Amino acid sequence: MDEKDLGADLAKVLIPEDRLQAKVRELAAQIDDDYAGRDLLLVGVLKGAVMIMADLARELHTPASMDWMAVSSYGSGTKSSGVVRILKDLDTDILDRHVLIVEDIIDSGLTLSWLMSNLRSRRPASLEICALMRKPEAVRTEIDCRYLGFDIPNEFVVGYGLDYAERYRNLPFVGTLAPHVYGGASD
């Protein structure tokens, strides 16, 4: 599906492909400046961060290793409960490593808040966040995000890694879902 053929499921394009790619290049340049000469480990949070991770990693000139975590909220049944369990842990020991978490979106911030304290307890040399998008109106806990792509409105977005019921992740742009599709869903 391209931007001119949204179909009935999508309401609008929020961030077109060219703006996404330009922003990824900008973020990579900042990261290159900051991590020059350091041994960088990128930690992607599955599944939403797959696209930003793949594009960002290819734009970096700094040599970087990549690892992945998958986490899931549970308890209330909504992803924003703040209670998180690890579905897939890192393969890498991050002790004394320079770790950069790569995320697609900060919504309530609860996932990243949990992840930061979990990873911090493993005593990396440094721990920072790169997030493509953040919803300032939805954030429920302060997240210190060093590399941020876009602040976006408090709307449910899909594309470029983000799904609704596992669909739309492979769109090359970010869009909002038509209300008849989204309804009151929390993920």
Ligand SMILES: O=P(O)(O)OC[C@H]1O[C@H](OP(=O)(O)OP(=O)(O)O)[C@H](O)[C@@H]1O
């Ligand atoms: O700031 P929060 O409110 O905690 O929300 C952000 C989290 O939600 C999304 O993941 P999701 O649980 O949808 O899993 P997915 O990446 O596998 O789609 C996103 O990738 C973040 O990890």
Ligand SMILES: Nc1nc2[nH]cnc2c(=O)[nH]1
């Ligand atoms: N697809 C999708 N997943 C999310 N997880 C947290 N916020 C969002 C969002 O706006 N869209």
